[in-house]
Amino acid sequence: xxxTHNLGFPRIGGQRELKFALERYWRGEINAEALEKAGKTxxxxxxxxxxxxxxxxxxDFSFYDHVLDTSQMLGNLPARxxxxxxxxxxxxxxxxxxxxSSCCDHxxxxxxxxxxxxxxxHYLVPEFSADTAFSAHPERxxxxxxxxxxxxxxxxxxxxxxxxxxxxxxxxxxxDKLALxxxxxxxxxxxxxxxxxxxxxxxxxxxxxLVTELTPEWQQALQKxxxxxxxxxxxxxxxxxxxxxxxxxxxxxxxPTAGLHIDAINAADETIRVVDWLPSHKILSVGIINGRNIWxxxxxxxxxLLEPVHKRLGERLWLAPSCSLLHVPIDLHSEQNxxxxxxxxxxxxxxxxxxxxxxxxxxxxxxxxxxxxxxxxTQAIMRRQHSTRVHNTxxxxxxxxxxxxxxxxQSVYAKRAAIQQAYLQLPDFPTTTIGSFPQTNGIRQARKxxxxxxxxxxxxxxxxxxEIRFAIHKQLELDLDVLVHGEAERNDMVEYFGQQLQGFAFxxxxxxxxxxxxxxxxxxxxxxxxxPSPMTVEWTQYAQSLTDKPVKGMLTGxxxxxxxxxxxxxxxxxxxxxxxxxxxRDEVMDLERAGVKIIQIDEAALREGLPLRQSQxxxxxxxxxxxxxxxxxxxxDKTQIHTHMCYSExxxxxxxxxxxxxxxxxxxxxxxxxxxxDVFRDFExxxxxxxxxxxxxxxxxxxxxxxxxxxxxxxxxxxxQKLWVNPDCGLKTRRWEEVEPALKAMVSAAxxxxxxxxx
Ligand code: GLN
Ligand code: ZN
Numbered sequence: 001x002x003x004t005h006n007l008g009f010p011r012i013g014g015q016r017e018l019k020f021a022l023e024r025y026w027r028g029e030i031n032a033e034a035l036e037k038a039g040k041t042x043x044x045x046x047x048x049x050x051x052x053x054x055x056x057x058x059x060d061f062s063f064y065d066h067v068l069d070t071s072q073m074l075g076n077l078p079a080r081x082x083x084x085x086x087x088x089x090x091x092x093x094x095x096x097x098x099x100x101s102s103c104c105d106h107x108x109x110x111x112x113x114x115x116x117x118x119x120x121x122h123y124l125v126p127e128f129s130a131d132t133a134f135s136a137h138p139e140r141x142x143x144x145x146x147x148x149x150x151x152x153x154x155x156x157x158x159x160x161x162x163x164x165x166x167x168x169x170x171x172x173x174x175x176d177k178l179a180l181x182x183x184x185x186x187x188x189x190x191x192x193x194x195x196x197x198x199x200x201x202x203x204x205x206x207x208x209x210l211v212t213e214l215t216p217e218w219q220q221a222l223q224k225x226x227x228x229x230x231x232x233x234x235x236x237x238x239x240x241x242x243x244x245x246x247x248x249x250x251x252x253x254x255x256p257t258a259g260l261h262i263d264a265i266n267a268a269d270e271t272i273r274v275v276d277w278l279p280s281h282k283i284l285s286v287g288i289i290n291g292r293n294i295w296x297x298x299x300x301x302x303x304x305l306l307e308p309v310h311k312r313l314g315e316r317l318w319l320a321p322s323c324s325l326l327h328v329p330i331d332l333h334s335e336q337n338x339x340x341x342x343x344x345x346x347x348x349x350x351x352x353x354x355x356x357x358x359x360x361x362x363x364x365x366x367x368x369x370x371x372x373x374x375x376x377x378t379q380a381i382m383r384r385q386h387s388t389r390v391h392n393t394x395x396x397x398x399x400x401x402x403x404x405x406x407x408x409x410q411s412v413y414a415k416r417a418a419i420q421q422a423y424l425q426l427p428d429f430p431t432t433t434i435g436s437f438p439q440t441n442g443i444r445q446a447r448k449x450x451x452x453x454x455x456x457x458x459x460x461x462x463x464x465x466x467e468i469r470f471a472i473h474k475q476l477e478l479d480l481d482v483l484v485h486g487e488a489e490r491n492d493m494v495e496y497f498g499q500q501l502q503g504f505a506f507x508x509x510x511x512x513x514x515x516x517x518x519x520x521x522x523x524x525x526x527x528x529x530x531x532p533s534p535m536t537v538e539w540t541q542y543a544q545s546l547t548d549k550p551v552k553g554m555l556t557g558x559x560x561x562x563x564x565x566x567x568x569x570x571x572x573x574x575x576x577x578x579x580x581x582x583x584x585r586d587e588v589m590d591l592e593r594a595g596v597k598i599i600q601i602d603e604a605a606l607r608e609g610l611p612l613r614q615s616q617x618x619x620x621x622x623x624x625x626x627x628x629x630x631x632x633x634x635x636x637d638k639t640q641i642h643t644h645m646c647y648s649e650x651x652x653x654x655x656x657x658x659x660x661x662x663x664x665x666x667x668x669x670x671x672x673x674x675x676x677x678d679v680f681r682d683f684e685x686x687x688x689x690x691x692x693x694x695x696x697x698x699x700x701x702x703x704x705x706x707x708x709x710x711x712x713x714x715x716x717x718x719x720x721q722k723l724w725v726n727p728d729c730g731l732k733t734r735r736w737e738e739v740e741p742a743l744k745a746m747v748s749a750a751x752x753x754x755x756x757x758x759x
Contacts, residue, residue: 002310002317004053004360005156005285007204007239007261008060008324009046010349012513014331018042019517022063026096032088039063040147047153049350052357055156055202058148059141060324063088064095064516067123067168068111070160074187075135078127080108087140095124095516112170113515117208117242118612119292119327120522120564122515126169132180134187138194145198156237157195161207162188162229163221178221185228196233204237204261205229210252211243211263212612219251226255237261241287241323243612244270253277261285265292265322268305275312284313287322288359289352294328294510294524294566296347296384297355299377303362310363319360325349329510329521342505342526345384385570392502392528399578407629409637409661413687416637416663423638424550424597428757429711429725429750432482432690434644434666435554435600436490436730437471438739443488464489465542472546474736478743482598483551485543487732493556493602494564495523500535501583503527504565523565525576531583534590541594552642553591553599558584558627563605574623581627585634592635600642601632601662607647614652621656628660640664646729651679658686666690668728670702670710677717689718692728693749694742699734701742707749712757720757725750 012018021038024030043061050056062069071077072091081093097110111124141157148155160168162184166177195203207222214222229236235258244267245252252260253274260278264271264286271286278284286309288302310317331350332343347355358377361370384390409416446463449455455463471486490496498504504523511519536553544551558580567576584601591599606624610617632641643662650657650667657665669677669691677691691714693707707725714723725746731739 001315002319002360002363003055003283003315004319004356005055005204006050006053006057006325006353006356007206007241007287007291007320008057008066008158008326009050010326010328010330010513011042011046011061012330012511012517012519013042013045014334014509016511016519018063019519022517026092032086035063035088043144043147044151047148047151050353051153053353054154054318056148056153057158057204057324058144058155059158060326061144063091065122065124067116067126067160067165068095069140070165071111071124071126073137073141073191074165074184075137076126076128076132078109078111079131082108115608118608118610119242120512120514120520120608121326123168126165128166128169128171128175128177128180129173130175132175132183134180134184136187136190136194138191141191142194142198145195145200155200156202156204157200158204159188159191159206161205161238162225163218164207164209166221167209167218178217181221181224185225188225189229189232192229192232192234192236200234202237202259203234204239205257206239206241208239208241210238210240210245210248211266213614214248219248222251222255226257230256235259237283237285239285241291243267245274246270246613249273250277253279253282257282259283259285259318261287261318261320263287263322264305265290271305271309275309278313283316283318284309285318285320287320289321289347289355290569291321291323291325291352292327293569294346294348295569296345296377296380297352297359298381299355299358299362299374300367302359303367306359306363317363319356319363321352321356325352327512328352329507329512331509334509335507337508338505341383341387341389342524344380345526346524348510387527390527390568390570392530395528395530395579395582398582399575402578402582402630407626407633409633409635411637413661413663416640417688419637420640420663424640426481427750427754428720429723429753430481431725431747431750432480432552432666433475433484433743434692434727434730435484435487435552435602436732437474437484437486437488438734438736439488439491439732440736443467444491447489447491461538464539468539468543469546472543472551474740476547476549478740479747480743481549483543483547483549484554485539485551487554487730489539493604494561495521497535497556497561497584498523498525498565500533501529501531501580503529503579520564525562525565525567527568529576529579529583531586535587537587537590537594540591540596544594544596550597553588553596555584555587555591555599555601555631557601557603557606557643558631559609559624560603560605563609574627577623577627578630581630584631588631589634592639597638598640598642599632599635600644601628602644603628603660604644604646606645607649607653610653617653621653625656625659628662632660632662642666644729654679654683654685658683662687664688664690664724666692666724666726668692669714670695670728671697677714680717685718685722688722688724689714690724690726691718692726694727694746696727696729696731696734699738701738702745704745704748704752707746708752708756711749711753715753715757725753 025035081090098108237259238257239261450460467488642664
């Protein structure tokens, strides 16, 4: 018999119960006991859902982040947390920080957050230094084991492996992280022995770094780790996900563990090689259901892959989703408004586990034992394949006929820049903002009423126009040079466009955890993408009608729309991206025709689409940059294209960024004190740049001097003729009381610079 198991279940709850419990707890509305109870209720619910599996995960639940849980279990919360506080308080101090409220309370900075591999989940970065000393605190995990067992579940604790844990963390004093391995392994051994005492048979130990490019030092660390953890009394299931093992394949097979889990979605063609290399005492867990996407599995196709493996491994074969189901929504049944066609094609976490059972049955008792389920599945797969909702011949033809000229501006930058300057007549150090202005309650209310049909279109339009008038008047008062309409009509920079494009669907409850209590609801791109009608022109045109100063048209770029959505799996991502790029290109051209002189195309998520292995970066960048260029470059020379990216790690992709050929790029820099600009010492960025001088993530109002200082730093690296003055990102999360003085100071900073530096 093949066994089934799961690597992890979403924690947030079908109705986001965890989010609401956490937020009530943080506001002081419920106590710790009530929060713990909410956690317990959710865990039990999740185990009940998974109860058909042979092994249920324990330790995958978390109040904030499983990496932070690991840090706490290893006695490695940042030293700044209050030693006298209880564990839960310490945990939230590390995750959220603590404001210095009264005289004696000092401020505690939260741990840094960063993306979990190539997902949109953020983890709290472990901190290391030469003084780091680990200690074992597995109480919480063991309590949860007991909890699951008292409900009679067969459990498999889940741990982040020691080597991935080190790899994910940051050395605060440049200590070599691997120097900490020895001590860390002793602590892991202690925890595993503790679990063995609880009669735990299997422990899932996640080493996702096995799908990245590892130096020999890190490979040796894995060897050392698993040799030293081989005799703790539990069986270890070494777990990899999010990609192919490639050069680490042999290593993963040979490490002395009792089992190995591989991602057979991203590395289907490695499966047989793994079987070849796998020592005969090991079990192999094949991650056969996609844990990163929302499509139904083609069960027959999966069986085609599994059956030969089953033949060779027999009982040594386990089945699972490719990775934790943390990255997909919980239950398709909570969707009331999805249309039936599309619902028919989808599987969320609960449905994915059902698929797993069908596959196990088919292997154990033959496909005929689940003939009706397989048949139903085939029908759904076929309906999707042939649906006219998915396929649009005109879009396909247009994509086929993309010629290289489509992605080229008419003239080179230098020539365009001169034409644009004559057309726009901007001062030196032109000032602008990134697009959004504060989203007030009034704005949210209007959007909601309109969505619910409580507000007529005309009335809604009037309210939005009033917001635009307000934003334009404020900007004129502040004397900014290039204005924006303020994005009042958008609740989200991707959803706003997705809702107006063909080929997108939206869920009511398809929440996926982003960090802590924050969730996102990614759109589902199910079909060929096209734009039935203009999406932003009326707002921008209205804003432009109120002033002679240029108003920027404001769009989200194709790569960002792609990277923040669930993407169809029946064609390469690059192809879907091209389709989006053509749709947004149409909008660009319409804006230009409507008299808009400057158009900004945001690519906030370009960097996060980079593959985990650097050797695959160029292929991604090639099509991603090409897509941006298709979107942007149809305009005439005098139209100025801006792009915006809200991060600062550019060093390794600067050439690709330059190849986008936007006339102006605005980027985040203020938090790093312009450190980022170091890259421009070695690389002469050809076009204009607006390094953000105002950190919009903080409520603090930046002073004129601080911004002048930042700009002077920037002017050391960038030709001052090419410098723009702007905040780090959009201002929608701020309040006008913060924004106004900050922008006032920013405009003064630009003026003072003009006086001091301008030729
Ligand atoms: N134009 C968007 C805004 O200002 C950009 C947001 C982003 O880059 N995340 O809100
Ligand atoms: Zn941004």
